[in-house]
Amino acid sequence: MAKKRLRPAGAARRAEKRPWAFLVYIAGDNNLSDAGLVDIEEMCREGSSGDVHVGVEIDTYGEHTGSIRYEITPPDWTGRGHRTVIERLPEKDTGDPTVLKDFLSWGLRGFPAENTVAVVWNHGAGFRSLRRDTGYDDVSRGGGLESAVPIDGVPVGLGLLGAS
Secondary structure, eight states: OEEOOOOOOOHHTTTOEEEEEEEEEEESSSSTHHHHHHHHHHHHHHHHOSSEEEEEEEEESSSSSSSEEEOOOOOOOOOOOOOEEEEOOOOOOTTTHHHHHHHOOOOHHHHHEEEEEEESSSOOTTSOOOOOTTTTOOOOOOOGGGGGGOTTTTTOOOOOOOOO
């Protein structure tokens, strides 16, 4: 499946610089797929704003093939934001740090901001491994989170939140 850009006209609107960008990488190609979709719906309840861009990439197990990149819109007349598909990507190993780096580069280009928060969402293997992608069985392969950053010219601070 080739990379498909579904909404190029929205790029002009997203290009305005805002105080904040919130980028969420949901590596859910495992038993957390449903929880990732619920979290996107939670983001839609709040929506983005004139101060905050919200960009999301999700890879799920069984929901669809490949990953989808969304923009979360500002709330409409109903008071809710919506997930707008920006592009569909072919199946890839979202446990591979280079795939995360590609998402971060996309997010930094498409959602310019003075400050950016990037959330790497999954089981929480910490900095050892990004995650287990069911289709690739790669929990111990490759570099960890630190190999996906820094991106040239972008200061990055890494932190780890998790629950047992």
